[in-house]
Amino acid sequence: MANQSNIICTDLPNKKCNKCNLAESKHLPFTSSVSTTVSTFDLIHSDVWGPSSCVSIQGYRYYVFFIDDFSRFCWVFLLYQKSYVVHKFIEFYRWVKCQFNKSIKIIRTDGGGEYINHKFQQVCKAWGITHQYSCPYTPAQNSVTERKHRHIIETTRSLLIQAQAPHELSTQALLTSVHLINIIPSSKLHNKTPYQCIYNKLLAYDHLKIFGCLCYPWLRPYTKSKLSPLSTPCVFVGYAGSQKGYHCFDPKTHKIFTSRHVVFNESSFPVIIYRQLVGALQYLTLTRPDISYVVNKVSEHMHHPLESHFEALKRILRFLKGTSHYGLPLFGESLKLQSYVDSDWAGDKSDRKSMTGYCNLLGNFPISWSVKKQTTVARSLTEVEYKVLASAVAEIIWLRQFLQELGCP
DSSP states (O other), X not given: OTTTTTOOOOOOOSOOOHHHHHHSOOOOOOOOOOOOOSSTTSEEEEEEEOOOSSOOTTOOOEEEEEEETTTOOEEEEEESSGGGHHHHXXXXXXXXXXXXXXXXXXXEEXXXXXXXXXXXXXXXXXXXXXXXXXXXXXXXXXXXXXXXXXXXXHHHHHHHHHHTOXXXXXXXHHHHXXXXXXXXXXXXXXXXXXXXXXXXXXXXXXXXXXXXXXXXXXXXXXXXXXXSOSOOOEEEEEEOSSSSSEEEEETTTTEEEEXXXXXXXXXXXXXXXXXXXXXXXXXXXXXXXXGHHHHHHHHXXXXXXXXXXXXXXXHHHHHHXXXXXXXXXXXXSOOOEEEEEEEOSSOOTTTOOOEEEEEEEETTEEEEEEEEEOSSOOSSHHHHHHHHHHHHHHHHHHHHHHHHHTTOO
């Protein structure tokens, strides 16, 4: 059409006018970074998180971390206020100088006021540290800390949810998550751990315990009399950083004890989790009636579940996972209605009631079934069989009438 109108088409440079630049301004793409560090403490990333909506037991609402770019090892310091960042940085620098005999060359942060202030700048100048900070509203330039924030908070949240712990224990879960992250192998480090890269040695995992499990610390020094209990049930909430011990939280007094002499029961789970799973399975029985009997059995122990009940609950979950693609086929080969009944006598040892059940088949395929514990104690096996026979016959009569309404012969 342009050729018919004698319009000459030429390639114009891809330039926008002034109005388009004003109306279509956006973030420019980032190029891949190719610069890497060759030694520990050549580059340190830092950022602050907070304020938290829930104050911890110790009163902390912020935390600041320092990440070594070479090893990806992370150090976390808890803060009451953001203004304490410069003091924690001085403390961290002196610790690195004393423990590793190295100096921090570059520190990279965002442009927050806790870093862009006179005191922090004077500290960097006095020690010859180059301070790099990102442009305003450009967190991608400090991507290492942003990703680490997400990793730490997600791990902390998972620990709190798994342990059903209150948010006031968030700092304990935070320190535990950082400890776990530092000893987990990373693909970026060629399947080495940050701990191995920073200390040049492996860390054993035999000290690790399940966060939130039941524990019994030795509390003899805190007892009032010699006849008082030497321990109390507590919740494991982390590891002592400067001590070879464990942190144990007492839910009654809301105190945290640090002790080396702790007996752990890692098979003890919160009752809330058991009740939540049983409740979900009870709702599932609407579409999976084949698990009705076993769900009713595990629901009898919701007030005080034992480890054996948890094992039975996990077997149900494994059964559901392995049979999610199963179904009951129904073919038109035969419409013969058959019924099978069975029962025991005083099979339940707790109340000596009998279990009865029946299964009705249309042809060779089951269409209805029931397994139920009788409401009364039967005096003989004959009495039990008469009861289950009556229930099965009532179901058969209803099925025959239903099939007649559908026009089945």
